[in-house]
Amino acid sequence: MLTLLAALTLVLTAQAALRFVIDDAVPSDPPTLLSPISEDGRVGWSCPAEKAARASTVRGAELPAATP
């Protein structure tokens, strides 16, 4: 009976610890806002904001870096 109780306590403690980890682990930050666009800025591929929005690479998309 005592062994069962100890095992149950262990399981509950592990679950509580996992809950704690999950609650603490928030996703990364939203990306920063893309830059302003000039009056004649949205001309094809030369618009930096549109370019970043449509970029297929992480670097081109100006996504958040893994910072300290």
Added chain:
Amino acid sequence: MRTAAILAALVLLAAARNEASAQTYAPPTSAPRVTSAEAARRLVIEREVRERFARGLADEARADWSAADREFARIVDLAPPEPKTSTALYDRALALAHLRRANDAMDALDAALARDPGFAAAAANLTAIALAAGDDERARRAAARFVAIAPASARARYSEGLVAIRTGDFALARRDFTALLADDPAYAVAHYDLAIVELHDGRIAAAQVELERSLALSPGYARARLAYAELLLRDGRTAEAKAQLARTAADAADPSLRMLAHTLREQIP
């Protein structure tokens, strides 16, 4: 003497004529003519729009968001032809977001997208502002729209993945972060987010692997190290957890992360 004077005058006259013939003039152009009151009105508006764009962008460059808001609001009122009105709405949304008027900023971006449904940057900023404001439902709709506009966009996948974690759609989040990593396996942040998805799905070993990958790529990534330390703690590996927490407390730039790591470390017996 008289002959000499005549010769000198002739030489001077010849030089003057040469100089005059060397001058060039622009070909004559007709002055702008306006044949109707409506055309005149259009020209005036065009000029005002151009000037207000220049002033609004200068205001944003020096972070005078209130002044920028006024300039772009006036352009929207003038309703110049596309893409100018949707661009002004986009620029106004940036000013409003910095003025902490998130709802107004999102409304402006919705209006920009209504005028130009393919405006990817507007969809991107709408998603980012909704995420930052904690408006998960609006962020979810904006992210879906962003992905529909630019299916290959890394920013669209990343944004949709974040929204999916927040709204509990872990299958979608897994798909987005896996797709990002397929394109760029060295992106430590996506490994971290995939670890969060695995944690929520109860796949602890897989979460640990993703955190280890994230930290191998970016050893200074404090958020990943804190999550990794907590997993070690959960497994009873207290000495290793303490070492990871000590490093997080020392390295983290974010004061709340530093404090959390410090407090956790202090609580470990």
